[in-house]
């Protein structure tokens with residue numbers, strides 16, 4: 001097994017995703033002065049020809065196999081619980097059910113805390129730890145809080161989480177068991193975010209909110225590198241992704257650009273499809289209406305906790321990825337997500353989260369819209385384990401509300 005080199009150069013600088021302004025990477029920094037997300041940029045020219053699929057092939061089965069394009073410099077600060085490099089499961093019977101040539105499920109439920117939030121929080125916590133943060137905080141609809149609690153515990157840093165009071169019970173139990181300071185709120189994730197923001201300003205907590213620090217997206221982007229490796233050195237025709245804050249979609253889109261700069265791929269890209277609930281579909285509305293920003297969704301309701309994000313700070317980046325890839329966006333009712341969780345389970349052996357069921361529910365709709373065809377090779381993202389949602393009931397049914 002070839003090991004990853006130690007004491008890597010990390011990111012060369014940070015760049016504002018809206019203005020292109022650049023910033024020094026070796027500082028704790030949240031949003032850019034323009035109030036937009038920052039991206040870590042690497043010296044990819046220097047890595048070209050050295051950081052190759054062949055060099056990575058025999059490395060550790062976690063996302064740390066891509067260490068050269070990750071921000072943590074000193075290996076002592078890699079906080080790891082075995083995150084990433086999840087199975088890409090081939091599902092021929094489910095492909096026949098859905099009527100596509102080839103179907104894969106990226107089973108993110110097999111991450112340490114049962115959701116793909118581990119990828120992002122592993123990276124954000126590791127990097128905050130390396131840069132000297134003392135206390136961490138996060139508002140969450142559920143899974144991100146569990147991941148933060150886990151990686152905070154692994155690093156030995158205190159974590160404060162603020163979540164809506166109707167967060168799934170298994171997730172609350174997990175947060176408590178992992179030793180985090182838990183605050184329940186009668187409100188949505190945006191309300192939780194305001195409380196966290198205030199305590200960060202007053203008490204010096206470090207805010208791990210989606211895209212409000214530069215590194216969760218770096219952890220999530222590894223899904224793009226993994227797809228390429230696990231498909232034997234190519235990318236699929238279509239990726240169907242359940243979208244809340246959009247870190248994963250934005251991250252994979254970033255990864256593909258890096259992979260092209262590194263010479264791993266050419267200009268080909270998968271078509272990126274965003275799936276939301278009819279009870280909270282700001283990206284779908286913006287895509288349908290040709291908007292560049294999504295704005296806020298009023299009265300967001302869905303039992304898919306990861307999709308209950310009425311306003312996303314990275315909305316323009318999600319919409320850019322969907323449009324540049326010639327993909328699309330579609331909303332499905334909670335009741336259909338639940339149906340498709342069962343159909344996916346019976347056809348594949350994977351007990352998915354409602355968000356995973358949503359990706360399957362989206363395929364017939366996307367085929368009706370002519371956006372996915374029978375000849376396509378499709379990857380569905382099951383972003384979490386169904387076990388974390390036991391006891392939760394569908395909320396939205398029928399057509400989109402709130403628009």
Ligand SMILES: *Cc1c(COP(=O)(O)O)cnc(C)c1O
Pocket residue numbers: 115116117143144210242243244245246247248249305306307353355356383384
């Ligand atoms: C957070 C979450 C999502 C949405 O992910 P984003 O990258 O923030 O869009 C989807 N599924 C699950 C299970 C989640 O926890």
